[in-house]
Amino acid sequence: MISIRHLHKRFTVSDGVVAAIKSLDLEIAEGELFVIVGASGSGKTTLLRCIAGLEVPDGGEVRIDGRIVSSDTPPTWIPPQQRKLGMVFQSYAVWPHLTVSQNIALPLAEGLQRIAKNEVANRVKEVLRLVQLEEQADRPATLLSGGQQQRVALARAIAVSSRLLLMDEPLSNLDARLREDVRGRIRELAKQLGSTVLYVTHDQVEAMAIADKIALMQAGELLQVGTPAQIYHQPNSSDVADFFGSVNWLDGEIVAAGVADSPIGRLQVESSAKSGDKVRLGFRPENLRAVDGATQTNGFDGKLVSTTFLGDQFTYCAEANGRQLLGKNRSLPEQRDGIIRFAIDAADIMVFPRRET
Amino acid sequence: MTSSRLRSILAGTQTSSALLSLAALPMAVIFVLVIAMFWVSVQKGALGTPSAIYTLANYYEVFADPFIVGVAVNTLIFTITATMVALLFGLPVAWLVERTTLPGKTLLYAIMTLGLLIPGIYTAMGWTLIAHPRIGFLNRWLVDLFNLDQGPINIATPIGMGFVQGLSLAALAFILTSQMFRAMNPSLEEAARVHGMGFAKIIRRITLPLAWPGILAAVIYIFTIGIATFDIPAILGLGNRVYLLSTFIYLKVHPQGAGLPEYGITGVVGALMIVVAGLLTLWYSQVLRQGHRFEVVTGKGYKPTLIPLGHWSLAAWAFILLYALFSKLLPLLLIAYAATTPYFVPPSMEAFKHLSLTHFYSMDWELVLRGLKNTAILVAVVPLAVLLLAFALSWLIVRSRSRLRYLLEFAAFLPQALPEVILAIGALLLALFVIGTSIPLYGSVWIIAIVYTVARLAFATRALNGSLLQIHRELEEAAFVSGLSTARTAWRILFPLIRPTLFSVWIWTALLVYRELTAAVFLAVHDNITLPAVIWSYWFSGSINKASAVTLLMTLVLAPLIFVAWWFGRRSQVSVN
Numbered sequence: 001m002i003s004i005r006h007l008h009k010r011f012t013v014s015d016g017v018v019a020a021i022k023s024l025d026l027e028i029a030e031g032e033l034f035v036i037v038g039a040s041g042s043g044k045t046t047l048l049r050c051i052a053g054l055e056v057p058d059g060g061e062v063r064i065d066g067r068i069v070s071s072d073t074p075p076t077w078i079p080p081q082q083r084k085l086g087m088v089f090q091s092y093a094v095w096p097h098l099t100v101s102q103n104i105a106l107p108l109a110e111g112l113q114r115i116a117k118n119e120v121a122n123r124v125k126e127v128l129r130l131v132q133l134e135e136q137a138d139r140p141a142t143l144l145s146g147g148q149q150q151r152v153a154l155a156r157a158i159a160v161s162s163r164l165l166l167m168d169e170p171l172s173n174l175d176a177r178l179r180e181d182v183r184g185r186i187r188e189l190a191k192q193l194g195s196t197v198l199y200v201t202h203d204q205v206e207a208m209a210i211a212d213k214i215a216l217m218q219a220g221e222l223l224q225v226g227t228p229a230q231i232y233h234q235p236n237s238s239d240v241a242d243f244f245g246s247v248n249w250l251d252g253e254i255v256a257a258g259v260a261d262s263p264i265g266r267l268q269v270e271s272s273a274k275s276g277d278k279v280r281l282g283f284r285p286e287n288l289r290a291v292d293g294a295t296q297t298n299g300f301d302g303k304l305v306s307t308t309f310l311g312d313q314f315t316y317c318a319e320a321n322g323r324q325l326l327g328k329n330r331s332l333p334e335q336r337d338g339i340i341r342f343a344i345d346a347a348d349i350m351v352f353p354r355r356e357t
Numbered sequence: 358m359t360s361s362r363l364r365s366i367l368a369g370t371q372t373s374s375a376l377l378s379l380a381a382l383p384m385a386v387i388f389v390l391v392i393a394m395f396w397v398s399v400q401k402g403a404l405g406t407p408s409a410i411y412t413l414a415n416y417y418e419v420f421a422d423p424f425i426v427g428v429a430v431n432t433l434i435f436t437i438t439a440t441m442v443a444l445l446f447g448l449p450v451a452w453l454v455e456r457t458t459l460p461g462k463t464l465l466y467a468i469m470t471l472g473l474l475i476p477g478i479y480t481a482m483g484w485t486l487i488a489h490p491r492i493g494f495l496n497r498w499l500v501d502l503f504n505l506d507q508g509p510i511n512i513a514t515p516i517g518m519g520f521v522q523g524l525s526l527a528a529l530a531f532i533l534t535s536q537m538f539r540a541m542n543p544s545l546e547e548a549a550r551v552h553g554m555g556f557a558k559i560i561r562r563i564t565l566p567l568a569w570p571g572i573l574a575a576v577i578y579i580f581t582i583g584i585a586t587f588d589i590p591a592i593l594g595l596g597n598r599v600y601l602l603s604t605f606i607y608l609k610v611h612p613q614g615a616g617l618p619e620y621g622i623t624g625v626v627g628a629l630m631i632v633v634a635g636l637l638t639l640w641y642s643q644v645l646r647q648g649h650r651f652e653v654v655t656g657k658g659y660k661p662t663l664i665p666l667g668h669w670s671l672a673a674w675a676f677i678l679l680y681a682l683f684s685k686l687l688p689l690l691l692i693a694y695a696a697t698t699p700y701f702v703p704p705s706m707e708a709f710k711h712l713s714l715t716h717f718y719s720m721d722w723e724l725v726l727r728g729l730k731n732t733a734i735l736v737a738v739v740p741l742a743v744l745l746l747a748f749a750l751s752w753l754i755v756r757s758r759s760r761l762r763y764l765l766e767f768a769a770f771l772p773q774a775l776p777e778v779i780l781a782i783g784a785l786l787l788a789l790f791v792i793g794t795s796i797p798l799y800g801s802v803w804i805i806a807i808v809y810t811v812a813r814l815a816f817a818t819r820a821l822n823g824s825l826l827q828i829h830r831e832l833e834e835a836a837f838v839s840g841l842s843t844a845r846t847a848w849r850i851l852f853p854l855i856r857p858t859l860f861s862v863w864i865w866t867a868l869l870v871y872r873e874l875t876a877a878v879f880l881a882v883h884d885n886i887t888l889p890a891v892i893w894s895y896w897f898s899g900s901i902n903k904a905s906a907v908t909l910l911m912t913l914v915l916a917p918l919i920f921v922a923w924w925f926g927r928r929s930q931v932s933v934n
Contacts, residue, residue: 054834080837093835097853106849111840153835160839 001196002028007060020046022220035199037207038217044200053080081112086157090169092149094141101137104156127155147178162193168200183210204244238352247282248325264320265300271351278354285326287348290333296343379749383811384768390783397786398624405790415621432601434515436583442523443579446680447530453673455538458663472528474919476872481592483688484521488512494703513597522589524684526579537571577641585776587875603778627782638774695905716906728891731802739809740866747817755825773815780808781879802885808876817862824858864922
């Protein structure tokens with residue numbers, strides 16, 4: 001549905017030029033809910049705006065549905081009006097001087113499509129039903145709550161094009177409770193309509209929850225593209241691992257195939273790294289298990305430093321051989337004489353080459 | 358690649374290059390006017406023809422002439438006086454409005470901002486009737502009272518004219534400094550109070566040092582306007598042979614008696630004024646930038662604690678009313694009196710018995726109607742042209758992210774740096790010596806329209822900038838993405854949202870065009886005379902009463918419009934904030 005090759009975009013700022021997107025390639029399949037996630041300033045919104053046609057790339061090619069919408073050779077440029085896509089903005093961009101139904105009708109009646117009047121009314125009714133705003137149809141848009149305005153923006157985007165929807169941090173102005181509810185509905189609606197959705201967010205939890213596929217963006221480049229599970233369990237770098245939740249990192253060295261030395265002892269790992277390689281070993285807090293018995297693989301002793309009760313679970317800080325480790329569990333680990341026996345599965349340990357500093 | 362680069366220069370979004378060419382148009386006009394000025398200043402002989410001699414002789418002549426040096430000194434004295442008087446009234450009133458519990462602030466705002474719309478020539482004419490050494494009634498009263506040989510007060514001196522100019526500029530000083538007081542974070546003063554400082558000490562050690570960049574910027578701004586102002590010095594000084602640079606240039610262009618116009622000398626003085634105005638503007642923008650360092654970012658909607666005035670409110674209002682009396686009321690009353698009295702004598706019960714409408718019958722109605730027609734054309738055309746160009750400039754400045762916008766911002770600021778006298782003379786020289794007869798611009802109302810449009814652009818652009826900044830750019834982008842063309846987006850989304858500002862800018866421009874004298878006096882000949890220029894020609898030829906009668910007519914039209922301007926100005930402010 002969307003195909004991007006060698007996309008470049010630079011911005012001129014007061015003290016020089018910043019590369020917002022550096023030679024980026026991306027493929028998004030039809031019907032996919034694709035999330036681009038990254039910290040602020042990573043270039044993710046710029047990428048979205050290049051696809052929408054709100055930003056002119058400095059180089060590279062963007063295709064939508066096989067059609068080249070922007071390219072440097074030969075110079076091609078399709079303005080946003082002709083790209084036939086729906087977009088939901090971070091600020092919602094609901095036009096404040098119009099009513100809810102006028103907001104949806106305006107692009108249909110006066111946009112490129114020029115749909116006939118009675119047809120417009122039907123379409124407006126239909127999309128308002130989809131987002132459950134039929135009763136607010138004739139209210140001024142500014143009198144709606146934030147959540148309702150967000151739905152107006154969604155309805156307008158769907159009305160223009162439900163085939164391809166671009167969403168720029170659509171939930172960031174909603175309060176936390178509403179956010180979970182709305183993101184579920186967005187996914188539901190997208191699947192119901194068979195839309196391809198490109199969704200930009202800075203929130204990794206939101207990304208995990210809604211995506212078919214995630215791309216992590218950093219400093220204008222895509223670090224990894226994959227399903228939420230792939231990205232979480234098989235990150236291709238420590239940066240990716242860090243972005244999707246906390247990680248306990250240990251510096252280590254491979255001493256034999258599948259065996260590494262670390263500050264907390266000798267560990268079995270699943271890695272093809274060669275003997276003598278300096279590595280970074282990492283495991284997530286929920287994979288730090290308290291166990292019975294002394295003979296577990298990758299077992300070591302530690303003691304509890306501090307605990308935090310979060311309602312549905314505990315997080316705690318443990319100390320092993322002078323190293324502080326973060327743990328997470330539904331119950332606090334049992335102690336015997338102030339000592340806890342911990343273990344980590346070899347499959348849960350991520351191994352990355354260590355960059356010499 | 359090149360076309361892609363060009364587009365990214367434009368706006369990043371799909372911007373029609375029509376906007377850019379609209380924005381470039383006034384820039385080109387200003388550029389050409391300035392060039393024309395410098396070009397004429399280095400010529401002798403038959404200017405603008407192949408036989409012209411290129412030389413710096415005009416410059417030598419100007420610098421060697423003690424008379425011109427005297428005129429320059431007069432200008433300096435005049436400008437300093439005007440700036441001081443403007444701040445003397447403007448600054449305290451601004452402080453009273455923004456920082457105290459003074460009652461009746463709405464009325465005060467109306468008095469001060471609408472003061473900008475009352476033409477300086479009214480004030481100047483009124484003050485001639487008050488304090489001219491020969492005809493001024495105050496002098497006549499004092500002469501009778503103390504048996505003097507001559508009137509003790511002379512308004513037709515650089516200091517006297519500076520005083521009147523200052524009264525007229527006080528409204529501007531008020532607006533500039535009240536903005537500064539509003540932008541100042543009151544918690545800085547509160548912090549001083551909490552830590553035990555007294556009122557006087559806070560004013561001296563906190564308020565004034567913080568306000569200083571703002572005050573200095575206002576001083577430079579007012580000084581820049583004062584140094585090239587024409588209308589007030591012309592009304593007060595020309596008849597009495599007291600010259601400033603601006604009125605001196607006028608005489609060189611429109612020599613009295615048998616003299617010939619000296620365009621070369623005009624070009625030199627104009628060129629020098631451009632340089633001075635340019636330097637002052639540079640200084641101004643530097644001071645403004647430094648002033649921003651002091652601005653502490655605050656959340657919106659903070660409320661400054663107001664200083665309770667108590668009984669001092671009475672004194673404050675007395676001060677304000679004194680200003681209103683001096684600057685507006687008294688001059689207008691005297692103009693009304695002069696318009697209805699057969700010949701000007703100091704007001705007395707005896708004189709009031711002879712009031713009549715004789716001047717309204719005897720004035721040259723053909724001339725007045727011709728002036729009215731041209732003024733009507735200008736009022737119809739100029740505000741619309743200003744809105745169109747200012748919108749193009751403003752949209753590019755606010756929405757574009759390319760470096761081009763700095764250039765446009767500078768271009769929009771240029772008319773502010775270049776006084777109307779300069780624009781008018783530039784246009785005159787351009788029409789006479791560059792364009793010549795190929796386009797019949799000289800003597801037509803369109804040359805005046807062009808100068809007015811360029812001159813009003815800075816104000817309009819700034820107002821629209823402020824308004825456009827309030828409109829989230831995503832509102833437009835949402836329209837683009839959903840298929841609305843650029844024109845339709847402007848029409849259906851942008852214009853409805855900034856309508857109050859558009860209207861407010863339109864009516865202010867219309868009123869300022871209606872009352873504008875300077876450019877018209879320089880450029881008007883026979884066919885293209887405007888209403889204020891009619892007043893001027895009566896006044897300059899000594900028909901004080903007829904001039905007053907036309908002024909009274911003009912004011913009767915102006916008054917309801919000023920009310921409309923105030924009404925909508927208020928509303929647009931509400932919607933913008």
